[in-house]
Amino acid sequence: MTTTDREGKRERTFPLGRITLTAHAVNTIPFSDIATGLIRHAACDWGDIEEDDGYQNECALGNGLRLHSVYHSRRSGEFWVITESDRSATTVLLPDDY
Numbered sequence: 001m002t003t004t005d006r007e008g009k010r011e012r013t014f015p016l017g018r019i020t021l022t023a024h025a026v027n028t029i030p031f032s033d034i035a036t037g038l039i040r041h042a043a044c045d046w047g048d049i050e051e052d053d054g055y056q057n058e059c060a061l062g063n064g065l066r067l068h069s070v071y072h073s074r075r076s077g078e079f080w081v082i083t084e085s086d087r088s089a090t091t092v093l094l095p096d097d098y
Contacts, residue, residue, distance in 0.1 A: 012044040014061065016083060016090040022097040028076040034092055037071040041081040041090070047071040048078075060085075 019038065040047060044061065046054050047069045057067050067083040076094065083090040 012061075013042050014044070014067070014083070015087045016042055017086075017088040018090070020089060020091050022091070022093040024094050024097050025079060025092045028094060029073045029079050029092070030075055033071070033073040033075075033079075037069070037079065037081050037092065038090070040071065041067070041069045041083070045069075047081075 016038065021034065025034070037047070044057075046057050046067075049057070049068070049070050053068065056065075057069075059065070060067055064085050064087075066085045069081045070078060071081065072078055079092060079094050080098070081090060081092050
């Protein structure tokens with residue numbers, strides 16, 4: 001899916017569905033970092049992932065597969081954002097939660 005910003009540029013995006021957070025994520029990651037991660041994820045900015053994983057995400061966009069991004073919090077370190085293949089839900093979690 002694409003949208004157009006105020007300047008007329010086309011931006012890629014996809015539905016996040018229901019957003020959920022693990023209890024560990026809620027208690028560890030500052031809300032501002034979670035919000036920034038979700039915005040970046042929805043804009044197809046996959047964060048700090050390997051090149052091959054980024055390619056897999058790009059393929060997954062068109063094929064209805066799961067999307068996975070990796071971001072870093074100022075306080076808690078690495079956290080993940082995963083959107084299910086049917087785009088019904090997106091989960092914010094720490095790697096230990098997986």
